[in-house]
Amino acid sequence: MQLGDLEGLMVRRRAGLGLGDFLADPMIAPLRWPDDVVEQWLYDHGDNGSFQRDYGHIDLAGILWSLEAVTAAELSEMPTGASDDGCIEEYAADPDHWVAVRQFGIHEGVARQWAELGTWKRPPVLLDRRLVTLAGTGLQVVEGRTRVGVLRGRRRQGSLVAAQHQAWVGRPRP
Structure with missing residues (x-):
């Protein structure tokens, strides 16, 4: 999974999806990342253009x-x-x-x-x-x-x- 795969989830986050539901989402939960990392990177900046350019190619599961x-x-x-x-x-x-x-x-x-x-x-x-x-x-x-x-x-x-x-x-x- 890459940052671009989170596009639909990021739309839901911008519409008000809370952090708890974001963490429990079937795309995020299997990553088994620390909650703090998910919040700081994916929840807060998953659709940030700079982050997409710099990190969009990375396999998040890796x-x-x-x-x-x-x-x-x-x-x-x-x-x-x-x-x-x-x-x-x-x-x-x-x-x-x-x-x-x-x-x-x-x-x-x-x-x-x-x-x-x-x-x-x-x-x-x-x-x-x-x-x-x-x-x-x-x-x-x-x-x-x-x-x-x-x-x-x-x-x-x-x-x-x-x-x-x-x-x-x-x-x-x-």
């Missing part, structure tokens, strides 16, 4: 997810998809702004998390680049570009940034 510690150094060099090239650096240019505007709803506590622990509140979604291109190496940011940009910008400012950060990492299934 991804195995794990929550992993990733170093701040790795994240500081990690690319995102070609369609959004440069966006992480845009967020990194003014990390204080991007933290400040995330204070309500699901973003409540983001500023405190950065100030006290030097990390994000919610793990971003990263992919092993071998899933994107056969010649790929390392990891790539799928969702969480603002979070990674804030990390980069805070490192440059000399603000508190933890040495390691939790992230959802998708790798090819064995």
Whole structure:
């Protein structure tokens, strides 16, 4: 299954399909992905044009997810998809702004998390680049570009940034 196969499901989501029903859908449930990954990538961005261009060719059933510690150094060099090239650096240019505007709803506590622990509140979604291109190496940011940009910008400012950060990492299934 690929992102394009979710078109009908994404129409239903835009019409009000809740996350619980999305997770239980016969197209999504068999993937056995963590709910957080499904929400951040497929539910929130499954019909995003940039994501379709960058990840539309990937076999979603061929991804195995794990929550992993990733170093701040790795994240500081990690690319995102070609369609959004440069966006992480845009967020990194003014990390204080991007933290400040995330204070309500699901973003409540983001500023405190950065100030006290030097990390994000919610793990971003990263992919092993071998899933994107056969010649790929390392990891790539799928969702969480603002979070990674804030990390980069805070490192440059000399603000508190933890040495390691939790992230959802998708790798090819064995």
